[in-house]
Amino acid sequence: MPRMVPEEEMLFQQSTIPRGTAVSMKVVLIHQGPPISPDSNSFDPERWLKRSDHGRLYKYLVPFSAGSRMCLDMILAWTELYLGMSRMVLWKTVVYDVQLHCDLFILIAKDGSQGVWVMIMS
Known part of the structure; x- marks a missing residue:
């Protein structure tokens, strides 16, 4: 979800972002960034459940956005997710x-991907 840079310019790393500029980030990039896991592209949903990492990782878990x-x-x-998955x-x-x-501007599956297939167990 885009946010606006406040009244004054912002310095990010070595770039200046002019005031009034809309900035945003995909949730998938937050959930798969290096702070989450050294191999964040591997399928390891339990990484969010590990007791030792819970406090450290919880701040990155924003699948439904946050705040107002x-x-x-x-x-x-x-x-619904728990029941279905x-x-x-x-x-x-x-x-x-x-x-x-x-x-x-968008993240998509690579060419030739068959997508994710699942079987629904009863």
């Missing part, structure tokens, strides 16, 4: 299928 723009149906969404098992999916490729 947070998704209002977050609790319903979590419930508890029945899913990966099927005919390889690492290449989930690797992301940047196409100008």
